[in-house]
Amino acid sequence: MTDPSGRPERPAHHEEPWIPTRRDFLVRAAGLGAFAGLAFDLPLGPYAARASVAGSAGAHARPPVALWNLTEPEYRAAFDGYFGRWGYRMADVCGYEAGGQARYAAIWEPAHPSGPDTQRCYHVIPFSDYPGHFDRLKGDGYRPVRVNGYSVAGQTFFATIWEKDRPIPLWQAHHAVKLDELYAHVSKIRKEGYVLVDLCGYSGPGLTETLCDTVWEGWPGYDTSWWWIQPQVSEINYQAQFDRMDKVHDRPTRVIGFTHLSHKHRMYASTWVKSDGRLWATRHGIDSGTMDNEVQQKRSAGYRLVSLGGFSAGLGKDAVPAFCPIWEKREAGPVITSLVARFMRYHEVPGLSLAIAKDGRLVHAQGFGLADKASGERVTTSTLFRTASIAKTITAAAVMKLASEGKLSPIDLVFGSSGHLKDLGTPEDARAEKIIVLHLLQHLAGGWANDANDPMYTNPSLGQNELISWVLKNRSLDNAPGTTFAYSNFGYCVLGRVIEKATGKPYDAYVKENILAPSGVTGMQIAGNTQADRRQGEAVYYGQAGENPYDAQVARMDAHGGWLATAVDLLRFAVRVDGLPTRPDILDRDWIAYMTKPSGLFGSNGCASGWFTNTAGTWWHLGNLVGTEAVLVRTADGFCWAALINTRRRDPVHQNTETGLDNLMWAIRDQVDLWPQGQDL
Template structure:
């Protein structure tokens, strides 16, 4: 027992003689930096530690909120900011004002380091974007974006309807940079003169500068030259032209005179008689009714089982009338009165539509057995107008407005008046050297040739039935395919001329007006309408009219990307 007590006493004596190791008092901030990988800086930036001060120089454009510092300290030391523990390369702080980093040694002693950010004025002076800000023909705001065309230079398309001397511009630059023109400050949203190339100077925060050239570009001149040459050749009084590329309105303009009495010019708002270009619109209406289940293309038109019943002509019908279908009339194979010197739509102007149809059905034999022979028939499309009225319970024009025109934003398309005084708002006056354009009952021609429209509205409507993807079509894909199916026998489908390459088009001609509407599979579509042309028996007027669109497409090497609709 005595031995055990002695051992314990000896152990306690030895332990009490050992000296306890002191805790570390080291509390130095050894390195401090902002790494590119963790912060919005373009390179790693090292801080300079002098005593209790840490200085870091950052570009003037750097956002100081949320920066994450990377640091090293004395071994066993910890770091806090405002009492919050800090983790190197992870803890974020706002360095807008100096930030105090408290380094605490193992022994609890502390040392404060004040981190101050010194912003270096930025030398960045890039013009990063340039745009024209304007309104489309419908009044909707849009932009034309400039493209980089070389070192420190841009080109920008100028729309045909804006004043190049007063163009509102929008631009973007490097952060903290300013812009001037001829030593005058320019800000985004200002109005500039872009009738010729201009130079903009971008001024960096450090006052260094860089010049940029903005060159306006236009397709106006090429188109103007071709259209003016056509108008001069055929002594055309007034013309409206519009063209789309991939369903975007790239150009529209009025040329010449709308009314000689007051020398009023043709504008993009001018309405023209479109003559037989009315037929595709009537076809669209018929097909819309088929989609609604109101009729079938195979429905008979006349007789007990026909859509129009026995309203016109009555029993007994002349041979073949009761076999005529809606489709036969659409594709001009019904055998009805043709577009010749005895066309009933161009005579007896005192008769109503019903009286004309009654007279023809009762007294004229069919040109051919229905479905066997192509023979272009204005009269047939007048009958289609009455079918639309019977099935819809509305007038032809009312149905167009409700189901076709208002949904596509083309409600200014309407039936024309017969006299100068009966012209509609914005409608041009029609001219001809030998025959008065107002000697005809054009309003009676509604469904086959009596509509008026602007070139823009024709293209806007077309963009909603053309089968392309940019704008919503108002007909189903299968309906559009049926409407424009190529027919090798006569190159005419349902309301459209169509060729084997899937080009669609329709032309129109009345005394005092000519028109053409074209849709190409390449994505270009265009409309041309005139209010006068001297048509000789041996000239190439319609060939040249048709070539006008193709020549314009060939002449333009680069097209604007904006949409002027």
């Protein structure tokens, strides 16, 4: 139910105006203090509230932040802090007039540490400058995602958010559409297959007419089942249409208000999509005091503020702030289903499986789409997928296990007369005799990189030992061992043979017995090469752009890319080498620390032994093989997740599946607020 509040407007500040200091924002960004509604250990004023909620499995380390009724200096200070210093991204921004002065409202959300999330944000673009501003940003590859027009003292300005590298190949944006032409405009663009994702109404220059801007997105196959309530002068008419939309279980994505110049009345409009099951709440035309109270109440009930809808109720010095906020209860199931569907549509993914753990407990596992398009077999949480290079995390753990037992050392030589693999021949390049186990773990062997000459994609008739002997005889190093980073599949193939030499067992047998079984994993196995070799319960893989998923020696890739697994089994392994206190680890703490300590070598991107790492305490590895993408991530605040798909797209123009799958999982982590209690892994 929405209704405008009849309460009298409250001043923006109770007593003395507050301008945030650096310490104020540092405290907020660090998650200190109460920061709910008006409660905070520093003087916030009545416009600040945290938009996050704590779920049953705990809140995010850095929750979203919403601020409103900011003066221009206050807004700049907030923007410089959250966006400029502390790694937040903007989710919403709007400007409006209050008593003849500009005021601003915005929502900042934490930007995840994986992949580009480039934004440009502006809040005082004059109306006359907007076309040139638009053209420059479009030429630089940016798209508008929020456009908000507002007037102050008879002058019209825009506050905008622009992004690039988003997986949306088709978009449109239209400027200064006359209000009486808006319905025809929306009808025309809708027929072209686009979805209206942002809409604003504002007073044009000189307050002579009411204008609108629209932003549209779409892609082939996009579900265009969306609706809108066009701007209504009558409060009764808007409410009646709102109630009809609510009754058929649709969900609002944007609610806007503005003052109609001719009628001097408030007008409201909104956009809607099919409900995905998430709970929501919205109001329209509420004043600042009501906004403060509503935010606090909704937060207590587990809702996140996702849109502010700030606008000027009235004109000039008579204008007061009003808001059309939207809240959502971000429970895991609906949010994950919606995000996955969007990802799969865009990348033409047949099947996907994911699993997410929090504090060592499985909080979500689900399969989507088809494991086999021909038979119609669905992906389930039991579906096996090729994991590609995620196998390197398992191999690294096996090496650490052997090292902890004194059966080998990370500083052991690998080749030459004193090396573990001395029986495979003397290297033609004498520098190879100085390669130690740690060099292979951290991709510092000095050659054999994953490039067009990757040894693992040559000599398909040779077994692993034979291939290593051939490489030692025929392929020299590029650099001295330990001096340069070069990601190497071949290096991990060699590590598999080192494990075999140290244990006297086949690589997969040792790993199953000593790494997987203690982790509670019983179903993982080495993949076959052809579709005829497909294991029971394994997905079928589909190439894109002419790639053949069954034209590779996957079984030979055992230690660097050959394992089959479910997403849940990958988590069972990950939570037992994560160094966190929630589940008993299969490695000693010191060996986990050793395994995840990066080499620090130039260009190594935080690469440690089997994992990539960063200073935020995130560990990850991606898997990339023809017909396969995979991701495995561990975060410092207790999350682990795995995701697997049965296709691969390499797109030089738009986002590829490797980046897309990684970004999907970070989006899930950032957008879900309420996780179930989960179950032991």
